[in-house]
Amino acid sequence: MSAARGTVAGMVSIVVSPASAERFEDVERALTGGGDGASCQCQWWMLTGAEFSRIGREEREGLLRAEVEEEVPPGVVAYVDGDAAGWLRVGPRVAQRRLARTRDVAGTTREPWEDEGVWAVTCFSIRREHRGLGLMGRLLDGAVALAREHGARVVEGYPFDTAVAGRKANELYRGVLSVFEAAGFREVSRPKPDRALVVLDLADRASEGATRRPPRPRR
Numbered sequence: 621m622s623a624a625r626g627t628v629a630g631m632v633s634i635v636v637s638p639a640s641a642e643r644f645e646d647v648e649r650a651l652t653g654g655g656d657g658a659s660c661q662c663q664w665w666m667l668t669g670a671e672f673s674r675i676g677r678e679e680r681e682g683l684l685r686a687e688v689e690e691e692v693p694p695g696v697v698a699y700v701d702g703d704a705a706g707w708l709r710v711g712p713r714v715a716q717r718r719l720a721r722t723r724d725v726a727g728t729t730r731e732p733w734e735d736e737g738v739w740a741v742t743c744f745s746i747r748r749e750h751r752g753l754g755l756m757g758r759l760l761d762g763a764v765a766l767a768r769e770h771g772a773r774v775v776e777g778y779p780f781d782t783a784v785a786g787r788k789a790n791e792l793y794r795g796v797l798s799v800f801e802a803a804g805f806r807e808v809s810r811p812k813p814d815r816a817l818v819v820l821d822l823a824d825r826a827s828e829g830a831t832r833r834p835p836r837p838r839r
Contacts, residue, residue, distance in 0.1 A: 632753065633701050636762030638693035644685055646697050646704035653705075653747025655790040662695070662709050665716040665742045672718075692770050696762035698746075698755050705750035710763035713740035713776060724811035725778055731819070737773035743793050751789060756799045764803065768822050775820045777805055785814040 639647050651657030661680035663672060666687075672680075687694040698706035709716075714736055719725045731738045741763050746755050760777075767775050779795040780787055797807070797816050805818035 633699075634753065634755070634758050635699045636696050636758050637699070638762075638766055639688050639695045639697050639707070640693050641689045643697055643704075644688050646699070647684070647688060647695075647707055648681075649704040650697055650707035650747060651745050653745070653749065655745060655793065657707070657745040662707070662743050662745070665709065665718045665740075668717060668721065693766065695743075696759055696766055698750075698759050698762070700750045700753060700755070703750070704747075705753075706744070706746040706755040706759050708741065708745075708759035708763050709743040710739060710741045710767055710775070712736050712772075713738045716740055716742055724815055725776075725817065728809035728811045728817050729776065730808055731774055731776065735773070737771065739767040739772040739775045741775060741777045741795065744795050745793065746789075748789075756792075756795060757802060760795070760799060760803050764820060764822075772822055774822065775805075777818045777820075779816055779818060781814050781816055 637643065651660075651662060659677050659680075661677065661684045663680040663683055666683070684694075692711070694711050695707055695709040697704055698708075713719055713731075714734055719740060719742070720733060726733070741760065744756055744759060746759075764775055777795055777800050779797045779800050780792060781797040782792075783798070794815075797818070800816075800818045801807075803820070805820045807816045807818050809817045811817060
């Protein structure tokens with residue numbers, strides 16, 4: 621999973637890789653460049669509210685370290701010219717337990733809740749100095765590839781629609797609707813005016829074959 625992309629300043633190399641055990645320090649770097657990633661350690665969706673509040677950063681880091689040591693990586697890391705620049709969590713939706721308690725997800729999904737073939741893309745983190753290079757889209761492509769490789773049937777996302785209401789960059793951890801649409805996701809519900817639930821059916825994508833995508837917004 622790799623790509624190169626040109627910028628106004630010249631060419632940069634963008635590579636997206638699974639968050640395996642040997643990349644744990646890179647995951648940490650990607651999480652600590654802005655927003656709540658450093659303190660959350662991307663455990664928000666994995667724990668109930670009470671569980672999350674009971675433990676501190678060190679324990680959350682331990683949980684994340686244990687995840688990357690599992691056979692199936694819990695996400696992907698983007699590198700810009702070799703620097704760990706971004707992170708995206710993706711995995712079976714049923715394992716991300718807070719989603720089942722989140723009304724705008726649990727109340728609007730059309731997929732059976734216990735179906736382990738349904739994966740969810742839930743948390744983007746991009747270091748400030750690497751924003752504006754299109755990393756959100758690159759991370760999303762990598763997450764979809766990881767989901768497909770491990771047998772996912774459907775990938776869900778829960779992005780913000782910034783055309784309805786603008787948000788600061790640090791608030792876009794769920795992603796941006798236009799980026800998901802450019803990656804082939806389709807909107808299936810709108811639980812709030814600025815929030816969408818989108819899906820990508822991997823079986824359908826495989827049968828369609830390679831298709832040309834419209835230019836992706838730079839995030």
